[in-house]
Amino acid sequence: MDDLRRIDLNLLLTLHALLAERHVSRAALRLHRSQPAVSHALAQLRSLFDDPLLVRRDGGLALTSQALELQRPLEDALDQLQGLMHAPAFDPGRARxxxxxxxxxxxxxxxxxxxxxxxxxxxxxxxxxxxxxxxxxxxxxxxxxxxxxxxxxxxxxxxxxxxxxxxxESFVCVADRATLPARGGLTMAQWLARPHVLVAMRPGADNEIDRALAELGHTRRVAVTLPHWSIAPELLAGTDLVLSVARRAVAHLQQDRQLRQLRHFAAPFPIPPFxxxxxxxxxxxxxxxxxxxxxxxxxxxxxxx
CATH class of the missing domain: 3.40.190.10 (Periplasmic binding protein-like II)
Incomplete structure (x- = not known):
């Protein structure tokens, strides 16, 4: 009991955050405390356990062997304390x-x-x-x-x-209906011959469609790369461009009068869902x-x- 009097709950919570994050700044964010306060608490914990707990290694912080041994019992102790303290339920109607x-x-x-x-x-x-x-x-x-x-x-x-x-989610292809057969979509040869629109945060970014093509030994010509889905369908009207896109991203096309000239069709090769x-x-x-x-x-x- 004498040893327990030397420890307050805040120190144990700080120790738990430091062991979990292995980073003083991230532990401070987790605890909603300042970095100096957490650094001061770490110094107290090192003195209390007579162990550095966190040591510099490979450009970061690593746990000492004693810190590793403390993780599980500390987690169990805090879980038991949490069970004793019935946190009030979140009231969405009143929360700010x-x-x-x-x-x-x-x-x-x-x-x-x-x-x-x-x-x-x-x-x-x-x-x-x-x-x-x-x-x-x-x-x-x-x-x-x-x-x-x-x-x-x-x-x-x-x-x-x-x-x-x-x-x-699954993929669907979209193009101007005037450039498509009266029924159905495009054959593999026709699809590969068309220029394409790619939606990606940056050109050349890895994506599900080109990975599926690569497995079949094919590549496509990407004529336009965009960072946003929303504008992509508007580029298709009146052009020969093809957009291969997540189905829910273009579910609104039939409700948009300006985009009703576009048509969905299945890709001529399997694209795994995501x-x-x-x-x-x-x-x-x-x-x-x-x-x-x-x-x-x-x-x-x-x-x-």
């Missing part, structure tokens, strides 16, 4: 806060309108700060605590992040507010699906 969400352009089109309507209806004082970035940048922002949630297509996710598949996912840091897993937001996104994407 801002969620920081990163989405691709595709994610913004398919999910953001319905999510915004849902928030306005159920959480009128909750604000949404939406940003756009590459897949790699979104994951880095999650790790650094700069955003709360990312929505997009992620092939490899770091172990510190949690994921949930919201729906599976999973649209939500990704968040494990430190947000039990946060009632973040859990509520994830539930709203799941509900919205279920309706979309």
């Amino acid at each position: 806060r801002t969620f920081r969400v990163a989405l691709s352009d595709y994610g913004s089109r398919v999910a953001l309108p319905a999510l915004t309507r849902r928030l306005r209806e159920h959480a009128p004082h909750v604000d949404l700060a939406a940003t756009q970035a590459s897949r790699e940048a979104m994951l880095t922002q999650l790790l650094d605590g700069e955003i709360d949630l990312a929505l997009g297509v992620f092939h490899e996710v770091p172990a510190e992040l949690e994921t949930k598949t919201l729906f599976e 999973r649209f996912q939500a990704v968040w840091h494990a430190r947000r897993e039990v946060d009632p507010a973040h859990r509520w937001l994830r539930e709203q996104i799941v509900a919205v994407c279920s309706d979309i699906g």
